[in-house]
Amino acid sequence: MALRKIFLIILGALWLxxxxxxxxxxxxxxxxxxxxxxxxxxxxxxxxxxxxxAWTRGNLSxxxxxxxxxxxxxxxxxxxxxxxxxFSIVALRLRHGFFWLVVMFAGSIFPLxxxxxxxxIGYAEVGLFDTRWGMILxxxxxxxxxxxxxxxxFFTGIAHQVFEAAVVDGASTIRIFWRIYLPMATxxxxxxxxxxxxxxxxxxxxGLTLTQSSDVRPIVTALSALQSTYGGSTMPTVLAGxxxxxxPTVVLFLATQRIFTRGLSLGQF
Numbered sequence: 003m004a005l006r007k008i009f010l011i012i013l014g015a016l017w018l019x020x021x022x023x024x025x026x027x028x029x030x031x032x033x034x035x036x037x038x039x040x041x042x043x044x045x046x047x048x049x050x051x052x053x054x055x056a057w058t059r060g061n062l063s064x065x066x067x068x069x070x071x072x073x074x075x076x077x078x079x080x081x082x083x084x085x086x087x088x089f090s091i092v093a094l095r096l097r098h099g100f101f102w103l104v105v106m107f108a109g110s111i112f113p114l115x116x117x118x119x120x121x122x123i124g125y126a127e128v129g130l131f132d133t134r135w136g137m138i139l140x141x142x143x144x145x146x147x148x149x150x151x152x153x154x155x156f157f158t159g160i161a162h163q164v165f166e167a168a169v170v171d172g173a174s175t176i177r178i179f180w181r182i183y184l185p186m187a188t189x190x191x192x193x194x195x196x197x198x199x200x201x202x203x204x205x206x207x208x209g210l211t212l213t214q215s216s217d218v219r220p221i222v223t224a225l226s227a228l229q230s231t232y233g234g235s236t237m238p239t240v241l242a243g244x245x246x247x248x249x250p251t252v253v254l255f256l257a258t259q260r261i262f263t264r265g266l267s268l269g270q271f
Contacts, residue, residue, distance in 0.1 A: 028052055028241035035238050049242065056228065056243030065221035066250075069203055071134060072220065076141030077198035081191045082184075083142075084149025089179050092157040093165045103154055110147040118211050125212055132214045140208060145198040156190045157183065192261050200251050221247055 027035065029044030029052070056062060087106055091099035121140070122131070130136030160183070168178045184191070202220075209223030216224065225247055229240045 024241055024245060025049070028238055028245050030238050032236035032238055035236065044238075048238070052238045052242035053246060055239045056225075056246060059228065059239070061216045061224055062221055062243060062246060064217045065219060065224035068134060068137075068218055069221040070250075072137050072141050073199040073202040075138045076202055077145055077195045079138075079142045080145030080149045080198060081153075081194050083146050084151075084194070085153045085184060085187060085191065086179065087146075087150040088153030088155075088157045089183055091154050092160075093162070093178070093183065094175070103150065106150045107147045109143070114144075114207060118207070122211055131212060132218050134218055136212060137208070137218065137220070140212065141198075141202050141205075145194075145201075148198070149194050152190060152194055153187060156187050160186060189261055192258060196254060196258055199254065203247075203251055 023040060026043040027040060029046065029049035031044065031048050031051075034044065034048075087102075090096045091103055096102060125131040125136055130139065164182065165178060168182055173181070204222055205220055206222045206226060209220035210226070213219035213223060225240070225243045228243055229237075
C-alpha cells in the first residue's frame with residue numbers, strides 16, 4: 003500500500019511539472035523571460051499583466067464566446083442524434099443494424115486532414131465559410147459517429163423487455179425514446195458531451211481552415227494568432243493566454259467528475 007501511494011505521488015508530481023512551468027513562465031515580464039532559468043517563477047503582478055495582455059490583444063473574449071456556442075450546441079445535437087441512431091439499432095432491431103453502425107462510425111476512421119480541402123471548398127461554395135452555423139455543423143457531424151457508437155453499446159445493456167412493455171402500454175416510439183431511454187442514458191450522454199466539448203474547445207485545425215473573422219474563429223485559433231508574425235506577442239503573453247484557454251475545460255471536468263466517471267463505466271468505452 004505504501005509503495006502504491008509513493009508511486010501515485012510520483013506520477014502526480016510528474017503530471018504537475020508542465021503546469022508549474024506554464025505558471026512560472028507566464029508570470030515573467032517579457033524583458034526577463036529567456037534571461038534566467040525556466041524553473042524560476044515570476045511575480046503575481048507579471049502574471050496578471052500577461053493575462054490582461056493576452057485577453058485584450060488576442061481578442062480572446064470573442065473567441066471564448068464563439069467557442070462556447072460551438073462546444074455547447076455541437077455536442078448537444080450530436081448526443082441526441084447518436085442516441086437516436088443507437089436506439090434504432092438496438093431497441094427497434096433495425097435490419098442490418100451492425101452494418102449501419104459501421105457506416106456511422108466510418109466517419110471517424112479517416113484522418114481529419116484528408117477532408118480539409120474538400121470541406122473548405124464545399125463551405126466556400128455554399129456560403130458556410132467563416133460562419134458560426136458552419137462551425138456548429140462541422141463539429142456536430144464530427145461528434146455523431148462516436149456518440150452513436152457509445153450509445154449503441156449503452157443501449158445493449160438495457161433489456162429489450164423494457165421497450166416491449168412500453169409498447170404494450172401504448173407508448174409511441176418517440177415517447178419511449180425521449181421518456182425512457184434518454185433519461186436512463188443520462189450518465190453516458192454527459193460523458194460523451196464532456197469529451198466532445200473538450201475536443202471542440204481545444205480544436206485548432208478546423209478553426210484555422212474554416213474561419214477568418216475574429217468573432218467566428220475558435221479561441222485556440224485566436225490564441226495561435228498571438229504568436230504569429232502579425233501577432234507579435236511575447237512568449238509570456240502567449241503562455242498566459244494558454245493558461246486562460248485551459249481553465250474552462252479544467253473546471254468542466256472538476257465539476258462533472260463523478261457523473262463523467264459513471265458515464266465512462268456504463269457506456270462501456
